[in-house]
Amino acid sequence: MSLRYAVLAALLEGEASGYELSKAFDVSLANFWPATAQQLYRELERLAQDGLVRARTVEQERRPNKRMFTLTEAGRAELGAFAAEPPKRPTALRDELLVKVQAMDGGDPDATRALIEERTSWARGKLDRYLRMRDRLLDGRTEEEFLRTAERIGPYLTLMGGIAFEEANLRWCERTLAVLERRGVTPPAAAPSSKR
Numbered sequence: 055m056s057l058r059y060a061v062l063a064a065l066l067e068g069e070a071s072g073y074e075l076s077k078a079f080d081v082s083l084a085n086f087w088p089a090t091a092q093q094l095y096r097e098l099e100r101l102a103q104d105g106l107v108r109a110r111t112v113e114q115e116r117r118p119n120k121r122m123f124t125l126t127e128a129g130r131a132e133l134g135a136f137a138a139e140p141p142k143r144p145t146a147l148r149d150e151l152l153v154k155v156q157a158m159d160g161g162d163p164d165a166t167r168a169l170i171e172e173r174t175s176w177a178r179g180k181l182d183r184y185l186r187m188r189d190r191l192l193d194g195r196t197e198e199e200f201l202r203t204a205e206r207i208g209p210y211l212t213l214m215g216g217i218a219f220e221e222a223n224l225r226w227c228e229r230t231l232a233v234l235e236r237r238g239v240t241p242p243a244a245a246p247s248s249k250r
Contacts, residue, residue, distance in 0.1 A: 057097045064131040069124045072098055080103040098123055163239040174227040181220040
């Protein structure tokens, strides 16, 4: 899948500038399709050239002008056709940390443990952010009420996938750290202080 469909899907929320879209990616799509701001701007230009989004310029007084993008009917049609296609291949886990864990017996298990602890911290941070996003989306409603009455449920369903992924990530990290601790693999010692 290319970034094109993730951008088209993000524009289902309505008109957005490249900057707003970049922020939306950070908040709602980063859990399954990360992209840099530069990648988004390039993709928006391609989509506009292909007639899948419409761009208009908004003049601003004390800031540079900005371009606002909306889906065209052709963009909606292409996104709908994409959504109906089966994925080209099943998802495959491809994770550099797992290669390092696989190789740790021939290297430095203590250093690998530190990498797993770092992953634990990242996963907790992402999970906390996703849970705050869920609370904002629900806005006091129960999940069942939201899923029954909300105009769009796709963003919530993908957020649920991100939450499940980070929860599984945390379970794996915690179990792996417990195994390493039982085997006597200790966290690296803190660097000595340079205070005099």
